[in-house]
Amino acid sequence: xxxxxxxxxxxxxxxxxxxxxxxxxxxxxxxxxxxxxxxxxxxxxxxxxxxxxxxxxxxxxxxxxxxxxxxxxxxxxxxxxxxxxxxxxxxxxxxxxxxxxxxxxxxxxxxxxxxxxxxxxxxxxxxxxxxxxxxxxxxxxxxxxxxxxxxxxxxxxxxxxxxxxxxxxxxxxxxxxxxxxxxxxxxxxxxxxxxxxxxxxxxxxxxxxxxxxxxxxxxxxxxxxxxxxxxxxxxxxxxxxxxxxxxxxxxxxxxxxxxxxxxxxxxxxxxxxxxxxxxxxxxxxxxxxxxxxxxxxxxxxxxxxxxxxxxxxxxxxxxxxxxxxxxxxxxxxxxxxxxxxxxxxxxxxxxxxxx
Amino acid sequence: xxxxxxxxxxxxxxxxxxxxxxxxxxxxxxxxxxxxxxxxxxxxxxxxxxxxxxxxxxxxxxxxxxxxxxxxxxxxxxxxxxxxxxxxxxxxxxxxxxxxxxxxxxxxxxxxxxxxxxxxxxxxxxxxxxxxxxxxxxxxxxxxxxxxxxxxxxxxxxxxxxxxxxxxxxxxxxxxxxxxxxxxxxxxxxxxxxxxxxxxxxxxxxxxxxxxxxxxxxxxxxxxxxxxxxxxxxxxxxxxxxxxxxxxxxxxxxxxxxxxxxxxxxxxxxxxxxxxxxxxxxxxxxxxxxxxxxxxxxxxxxxxxxxxxxxxxxxxxxxxxxxxxxxxxxxxxxxxxxxxxxxxxxxxxxxxxxx
Numbered sequence: 001x002x003x004x005x006x007x008x009x010x011x012x013x014x015x016x017x018x019x020x021x022x023x024x025x026x027x028x029x030x031x032x033x034x035x036x037x038x039x040x041x042x043x044x045x046x047x048x049x050x051x052x053x054x055x056x057x058x059x060x061x062x063x064x065x066x067x068x069x070x071x072x073x074x075x076x077x078x079x080x081x082x083x084x085x086x087x088x089x090x091x092x093x094x095x096x097x098x099x100x101x102x103x104x105x106x107x108x109x110x111x112x113x114x115x116x117x118x119x120x121x122x123x124x125x126x127x128x129x130x131x132x133x134x135x136x137x138x139x140x141x142x143x144x145x146x147x148x149x150x151x152x153x154x155x156x157x158x159x160x161x162x163x164x165x166x167x168x169x170x171x172x173x174x175x176x177x178x179x180x181x182x183x184x185x186x187x188x189x190x191x192x193x194x195x196x197x198x199x200x201x202x203x204x205x206x207x208x209x210x211x212x213x214x215x216x217x218x219x220x221x222x223x224x225x226x227x228x229x230x231x232x233x234x235x236x237x238x239x240x241x242x243x244x245x246x247x248x249x250x251x252x253x254x255x256x257x258x259x260x261x262x263x264x265x266x267x268x269x270x271x272x273x274x275x276x277x278x279x280x281x282x283x284x285x286x287x288x289x290x291x292x293x294x295x296x297x298x299x300x301x302x303x304x305x306x307x308x309x310x311x312x313x314x315x316x317x318x319x320x321x322x323x324x325x326x327x328x329x330x331x332x333x334x335x336x337x338x339x340x341x342x343x344x345x346x347x348x349x350x351x352x353x354x355x
Numbered sequence: 356x357x358x359x360x361x362x363x364x365x366x367x368x369x370x371x372x373x374x375x376x377x378x379x380x381x382x383x384x385x386x387x388x389x390x391x392x393x394x395x396x397x398x399x400x401x402x403x404x405x406x407x408x409x410x411x412x413x414x415x416x417x418x419x420x421x422x423x424x425x426x427x428x429x430x431x432x433x434x435x436x437x438x439x440x441x442x443x444x445x446x447x448x449x450x451x452x453x454x455x456x457x458x459x460x461x462x463x464x465x466x467x468x469x470x471x472x473x474x475x476x477x478x479x480x481x482x483x484x485x486x487x488x489x490x491x492x493x494x495x496x497x498x499x500x501x502x503x504x505x506x507x508x509x510x511x512x513x514x515x516x517x518x519x520x521x522x523x524x525x526x527x528x529x530x531x532x533x534x535x536x537x538x539x540x541x542x543x544x545x546x547x548x549x550x551x552x553x554x555x556x557x558x559x560x561x562x563x564x565x566x567x568x569x570x571x572x573x574x575x576x577x578x579x580x581x582x583x584x585x586x587x588x589x590x591x592x593x594x595x596x597x598x599x600x601x602x603x604x605x606x607x608x609x610x611x612x613x614x615x616x617x618x619x620x621x622x623x624x625x626x627x628x629x630x631x632x633x634x635x636x637x638x639x640x641x642x643x644x645x646x647x648x649x650x651x652x653x654x655x656x657x658x659x660x661x662x663x664x665x666x667x668x669x670x671x672x673x674x675x676x677x678x679x680x681x682x683x684x685x686x687x688x689x690x691x692x693x694x695x696x697x698x699x700x701x702x703x704x705x706x707x708x709x710x
């Protein structure tokens with residue numbers, strides 16, 4: 001294991017490093033709250049109905065979430081020796097979380113998902129409101145329309161937030177965003193076709209998670225600190241840990257407890273998502289394809305059959321190897337050893353999370 | 356009429372001014388084409404399926420449109436004495452058109468609209484593709500999901516394009532975008548409630564058209580040229596001409612020919628849009644409300660009843676007054692008289708357009 005520091009000094013500075021990161025994360029929360037509250041005030045002065053869109057977004061942001069992208073952005077920034085007193089990284093981290101809110105709101109429409117962070121999704125909530133008030137038109141279209149516009153607003157806000165970060169982040173920020181949209185597009189197309197293609201599934205997992213969740217947020221942080229030299233090592237680390245993150249996501253969706261995750265279980269089956277987990281399992285057992293696509297089968301049948309293929313166990317082994325690979329990628333990178341160790345801890349946390 | 360120049364010198368310089376504007380508009384088209392073609396190449400190298408999202412966007416952009424926002428941006432820039440050789444205004448104009456592409460794609464989902472610029476809308480096209488290929492899941496959800504992501508991609512691209520413009524445009528650009536999203540949100544909510552409230556209808560018309568289509572594009576141009584002092588006069592001009600633009604839109608939707616407009620006629624009735632035209636008409640004739648909301652009535656019945664109220668004639672008079680008001684607003688503003696005259700011509704063109 002290349003990335004564990006064991007001496008006493010290491011322990012103390014590790015605690016300091018984490019405290020600095022957690023302080024910045026807390027400042028990011030405050031920045032998001034203040035930004036959304038200023039927007040609420042602004043629109044409330046214009047027209048009292050206008051605040052509905054801002055408030056829908058605020059509720060989702062306030063409902064929590066894992067804040068993985070801001071955490072990696074801040075870790076990348078501090079590992080690159082960025083000044084914790086500079087507000088730029090707080091704005092960049094907030095921008096990443098706001099972009100994520102936009103992606104979740106739109107993704108939940110695409111997946112027809114009912115819950116997110118333990119609350120009804122934006123579209124589900126507004127469809128229900130429309131139905132309860134017996135308004136004109138179709139409730140589904142209304143709810144999805146609201147979610148579409150609230151997600152658009154979040155996308156605009158994310159860019160406003162990012163504009164306070166140094167210009168050096170622009171290249172990676174642009175890449176991250178177009179990659180997210182195109183990754184989602186390919187995910188949806190692959191689900192519609194539902195043909196087994198592990199190479200494509202892996203590409204989608206990389207675009208949607210490897211890059212979007214870990215690699216590029218780290219790179220945004222490093223760029224904000226002016227350390228473009230860290231990009232190649234952070235790319236390797238981020239891609240490996242990001243793939244581990246996505247594989248855990250697949251396992252949690254298939255076998256997790258929706259009371260913990262705050263979203264329904266088995267959605268990937270229902271939406272015919274061609275995940276790596278399912279792609280590999282179907283290569284070993286063709287029957288799984290029809291268990292998912294043909295009516296009359298329960299998610300439990302799919303689960304049992306998945307376990308029988310042995311793929312979930314192999315995925316666990318693969319996750320462990322990816323974490324190791326991520327740690328190796330940053331073994332020799334010129335950063336404070338404290339941050340090398342902390343990035344290893346973060347890799348383990350995302351790979352073995354339960355929500 | 357405050358804004359007509361009649362001397363011979365005026366005619367010659369007016370021709371030069373228009374040529375400069377048209378050259379810049381042509382450069383904007385080329386910039387959009389080059390940007391989208393570079394994105395196509397980039398994604399084609401990554402994965403051959405990835406280009407589908409970029410190509411869907413390119414088709415809409417290539418299908419034409421009136422380019423009203425770029426034209427006002429460029430006019431605002433040239434009126435403010437901006438250097439035509441500076442590429443910044445080309446990028447800003449392209450960003451406005453790209454944002455508009457995003458808004459159209461998402462708006463067509465919200466309105467369940469079948470055609471745009473004479474082509475099937477993005478969601479309609481991809482729903483049909485899904486159905487024809489008998490893919491997994493629901494065709495409507497798939498088509499709308501593609502449109503959602505393609506619109507998101509356009510929104511990201513619009514910001515990438517705008518980043519080449521001077522930092523001075525940021526404030527008006529941010530305002531324009533959040534106002535667009537919130538204006539659309541309120542438009543949708545007003546349609547769902549369908550209660551007559553001309554004050555609200557006017558606010559929505561101002562947000563969606565007054566600001567978005569005329570005022571803020573002009574202000575983006577003036578800011579790019581470093582002339583913040585023109586903002587108040589351009590605001591008055593833009594709000595008046597923008598309201599005229601929206602009223603013409605209402606009339607074209609109600610009485611226009613879909614062969615000319617490239618989109619279906621009578622969509623506002625179908626979608627229960629609480630336009631200014633309908634709001635005023637319903638204040639005079641309550642029966643119009645039920646003709647629109649109750650099944651079994653044809654658009655022709657609504658049209659006849661609308662004409663009987665006399666509102667369409669009054670709207671024509673109001674449009675004329677708004678054009679006059681727009682011209683008056685820039686009568687004394689310190690810009691080249693050639694541009695004052697050209698802005699008057701542009702006001703007349705948008706107010707009396709037939710598509």
